[in-house]
Amino acid sequence: EVLLVESGGGLVQPGGSLRLSCVGSGFTFSMYAMGWVRQAPGKGPEWLSGINSGGGSTYYSDSVKGRFTVSKDNAKNTLYLQMNSLKPEDTAVYYCAKSREQTVRTVVLGPYDYWGQGTQVTVSS
Numbered sequence: 001e002v003l004l005v006e007s008g009g010g011l012v013q014p015g016g017s018l019r020l021s022c023v024g025s026g027f028t029f030s031m032y033a034m035g036w037v038r039q040a041p042g043k044g045p046e047w048l049s050g051i052n053s054g055g056g057s058t059y060y061s062d063s064v065k066g067r068f069t070v071s072k073d074n075a076k077n078t079l080y081l082q083m084n085s086l087k088p089e090d091t092a093v094y095y096c097a098k099s100r101e102q103t104v105r106t107v108v109l110g111p112y113d114y115w116g117q118g119t120q121v122t123v124s125s
Contacts, residue, residue: 002026002114004096009119016086016123022079022096022116030054030074033099035112036081038092038121045095049081050104059106064090086123093118 008020020036035050048068050059055072069082079096097112105111 002098004098004114004116006094006096006116006119009094009121011122011124012086013125014086014088014123017082017084018086018121020081020083020094020096020119020121022081024077024079024096024098027098027114029072029077031102033101033104033111034070034072034079035097035099035104036068036070036079036094037097037109037112037115038090038094039118040089040092043092045109046092047107047109048094050099050106051079052104053102057104059104061107083121086121088123090121090123092121094121095119 003025006022036048039045049070067085071080095118096116098114099111
């Protein structure tokens with residue numbers, strides 16, 4: 001059974017930082033690209049970032065480029081999202097997702113076949 005378990009969300013002040021983690025199990029973590037998606041209240045899911053299977057290529061949406069950094073530790077079966085300079089508009093539930101593919105296709109959500117349960121990030125003073 002494929003499982004993705006996120007952690008690291010919470011309440012942070014504007015300008016602050018958080019690091020999200022996502023531990024994968026039930027599949028060969030090193031063989032698949034992974035991604036981060038968020039969903040804000042009343043809005044549809046938004047693709048944020050992707051990383052290829054080996055971890056050497058990363059991609060970001062314009063909304064987070066320069067502020068967020070995705071990384072992948074295949075030895076630990078763990079995906080990370082370092083989030084800096086957080087803004088109130090970053091408030092959302094954040095999900096990690098496993099792709100069916102080794103490479104990343106930006107923006108689209110179709111390649112992702114498994115999702116974590118989500119972790120809440122709230123940016124507020």
